[in-house]
Amino acid sequence: MTEDFYDILGVSRDADEEEIQKAYREAVREYHPDVSDDPDAEEKFKKAKKAKEVLTDEEQRQMYDQMGHEQFIEAEKRGATENGGRGPGGPGGDPFGGGGGGFGGMGDIFDQFFGGGGRSRNRPQKGQDLKTQLTIDMETAYHGTEKEINITRPEECSDCNGRGHPPGTDSQTCPECNGRGQTTRVQETAFGRMQQRATCRRCAGEGTIYEESCPTCRGDGVVREDATLVVEIPAGIQSGQTLRMRGEGAPGEQGARNGDLLVEINVEDHPEFERDGSDLQKHEPISFPQAVFGDEIEIETFDGPVEFEVPAGTQSGERFRLKGKGMPRPQRRGQGDLYVQVEVVTPESLNEEQREALEAFAEAGGEDIDVDQGFFDKLRNSF
Numbered sequence: 001m002t003e004d005f006y007d008i009l010g011v012s013r014d015a016d017e018e019e020i021q022k023a024y025r026e027a028v029r030e031y032h033p034d035v036s037d038d039p040d041a042e043e044k045f046k047k048a049k050k051a052k053e054v055l056t057d058e059e060q061r062q063m064y065d066q067m068g069h070e071q072f073i074e075a076e077k078r079g080a081t082e083n084g085g086r087g088p089g090g091p092g093g094d095p096f097g098g099g100g101g102g103f104g105g106m107g108d109i110f111d112q113f114f115g116g117g118g119r120s121r122n123r124p125q126k127g128q129d130l131k132t133q134l135t136i137d138m139e140t141a142y143h144g145t146e147k148e149i150n151i152t153r154p155e156e157c158s159d160c161n162g163r164g165h166p167p168g169t170d171s172q173t174c175p176e177c178n179g180r181g182q183t184t185r186v187q188e189t190a191f192g193r194m195q196q197r198a199t200c201r202r203c204a205g206e207g208t209i210y211e212e213s214c215p216t217c218r219g220d221g222v223v224r225e226d227a228t229l230v231v232e233i234p235a236g237i238q239s240g241q242t243l244r245m246r247g248e249g250a251p252g253e254q255g256a257r258n259g260d261l262l263v264e265i266n267v268e269d270h271p272e273f274e275r276d277g278s279d280l281q282k283h284e285p286i287s288f289p290q291a292v293f294g295d296e297i298e299i300e301t302f303d304g305p306v307e308f309e310v311p312a313g314t315q316s317g318e319r320f321r322l323k324g325k326g327m328p329r330p331q332r333r334g335q336g337d338l339y340v341q342v343e344v345v346t347p348e349s350l351n352e353e354q355r356e357a358l359e360a361f362a363e364a365g366g367e368d369i370d371v372d373q374g375f376f377d378k379l380r381n382s383f
């Protein structure tokens, strides 16, 4: 027994459009190849799509009911169900006609059916998302801030409210496609009749043509505008993260919602602080006596100086953790840590008193140092 379109969608013969759309959405959820493990998912999905297309088109459905499934499919292959208009099939290929196809139109399908209610076809499309980049320094990333950005983006033409024609312009049904928005061309080829469907060029798929187009946007309904926006940058943001500004992208078609503006943040390197996620590291020079005796020193952070106790007997290169003095953690509480790597600085020159003291120090420790002659030359020159 051959399944007919009603069986495929699991609806009754008198199901209305809403029920059919609902059944189709369920089928999409179940059989969409991106979500289904069923090896036949793609085929089932295509069938459901086809069934929905025919049953939600009044003319096609009437024809289908009159002809019955098999005859309809046959007739369709011959192109007889087409009236020069928008027929079954469309993007994604004809699952019953066989061959070709592929899954090109999938993104559109999701947008159309999960984006909200309304009729599936000719539904105004949501505006495009736009992208831009913003570079900030690490201190700004530490504190978070509001920053102004200037962008040029498409905006709805205010002269025609995005319609593309001045208000009150006379209009008529597009004679090219009889208001369907699509044209079909039937070609005789060696393999039989081939159909090509395309968006109507005359009316750009709208089905209506207007006597006059808007001079400001030349009929596009959209103009380029400069805009200044304020981006809120959360404290602790990391390089490569993207902030989404809802509705600040390209305008949607005829009242559909605008796209978003995606702002990719680039955080510059800092000369003193190295960053690893929410932790920071910096090098801190100390003197030999500080390393030996220990000392209380101040460490500069993005929040001002903090006191740090260098322990007696610190080795050069030793690392200390200052808890909670790193970068803020976005979305989570608290802050990362600041690692202080201590570097003991060796003096490159000494005064007489220092030299004597250091020699005495070496002697007291039983060290016999063969002092580099160059060092004394440098010393003498400095007097």
Ligand SMILES: [Zn+2]
Binding pocket: 174, 175, 176, 177, 178, 179, 180, 181, 182, 200, 201, 202, 203, 204, 205, 206, 207, 208
């Ligand atoms: Zn047209």
Ligand SMILES: [Zn+2]
Binding pocket: 157, 158, 159, 160, 161, 162, 163, 164, 165, 214, 215, 216, 217, 218, 219, 220, 221, 222
């Ligand atoms: Zn305009």
